[in-house]
Amino acid sequence: MRFAWFKRVNAKVTYELLAKKIPATDWHFMNYGYVPNESEISNDLPANLSIQQFPLQMYHYLAAKSPIKDLHVLEVGSGRGGGAKHIASFFKPASYTAMDLAQSAVDLAGKIHVLPNLKFIQGNAESIPIDSNSVDVVVNVESCHAYGSVEKFLSEVKRVLKPGGHLLLVDFRSDNTINIFKDQLRNSGLEVMEEEDISKNVISSIEQEDESKTARIKALIPLKWQKLFSEFAGVVGSRFYLTLKDGSRSYYRFVLKKSA
Numbered sequence: 001m002r003f004a005w006f007k008r009v010n011a012k013v014t015y016e017l018l019a020k021k022i023p024a025t026d027w028h029f030m031n032y033g034y035v036p037n038e039s040e041i042s043n044d045l046p047a048n049l050s051i052q053q054f055p056l057q058m059y060h061y062l063a064a065k066s067p068i069k070d071l072h073v074l075e076v077g078s079g080r081g082g083g084a085k086h087i088a089s090f091f092k093p094a095s096y097t098a099m100d101l102a103q104s105a106v107d108l109a110g111k112i113h114v115l116p117n118l119k120f121i122q123g124n125a126e127s128i129p130i131d132s133n134s135v136d137v138v139v140n141v142e143s144c145h146a147y148g149s150v151e152k153f154l155s156e157v158k159r160v161l162k163p164g165g166h167l168l169l170v171d172f173r174s175d176n177t178i179n180i181f182k183d184q185l186r187n188s189g190l191e192v193m194e195e196e197d198i199s200k201n202v203i204s205s206i207e208q209e210d211e212s213k214t215a216r217i218k219a220l221i222p223l224k225w226q227k228l229f230s231e232f233a234g235v236v237g238s239r240f241y242l243t244l245k246d247g248s249r250s251y252y253r254f255v256l257k258k259s260a
């Protein structure tokens with residue numbers, strides 16, 4: 001695939017640097033966040049979500065899509081580990097293995113989030129260091145756009161999942177690649193159980209989180225990097241926000257299942 005090597009190197013360098021250069025222990029997420037639909041709002045969610053409520057909700061309402069209690073969960077692309085910590089403590093899986101390509105992110109997450117059923121490991125989505133047929137649920141949040149080969153990732157997910165296991169995935173694509181992505185999922189050998197355009201939920205999150213996100217950037221990022229980082233973080237007015245708003249990019253949530 002064209003540019004596959006560039007995507008791999010870019011993801012590795014960017015996310016290694018981010019965790020190394022900004023080791024803030026109260027910054028736990030790197031997704032654009034989610035505001036739930038009326039029908040989804042659950043009283044279950046802890047009320048005092050002061051740390052990055054909207055990115056945590058992205059994980060919460062994704063995890064709610066499949067059974068998790070007492071099962072074995074693998075997350076691919078766990079970043080700073082906030083989602084792993086939330087699912088491992090709230091949904092109580094037997095084990096939660098959170099894997100990321102960036103060793104510095106793995107080290108940081110392992111220091112911040114300590115739970116008996118949670119471990120952080122380094123690994124590549126395109127060659128997952130986990131036994132075949134050993135995982136009940138794979139979680140993948142806003143990460144697979146960065147992989148050199150999404151097909152390789154999906155074949156690895158199919159390999160590690162037990163029969164009947166689920167892949168819970170959220171990510172974005174531009175309008176000229178969204179159909180390619182949907183075809184990759186449909187041709188993965190897993191069954192697509194749910195497909196939902198959640199762009200409006202993400203736009204709403206970006207808007208509602210803007211004030212606190214901007215304050216966080218001012219507090220954590222050196223002045224000369226703030227503009228660039230605001231683009232990366234997707235503040236209101238960033239290219240990411242504008243393209244989601246004008247429909248030239250969309251954000252999707254999928255549930256896939258390996259046949260029993």
Ligand SMILES: C[S@@+](CC[C@H](N)C(=O)[O-])C[C@H]1O[C@@H](n2cnc3c(N)ncnc32)[C@H](O)[C@@H]1O
Binds near residue numbers: 012
């Ligand atoms: C936008 S961040 C999202 C992090 C986390 N899921 C969250 O929502 O906070 C994307 C993550 O994917 C990871 N990543 C990129 N390419 C990867 C690969 N080939 N294998 C595993 N992780 C990868 C990056 O290191 C980064 O931590």
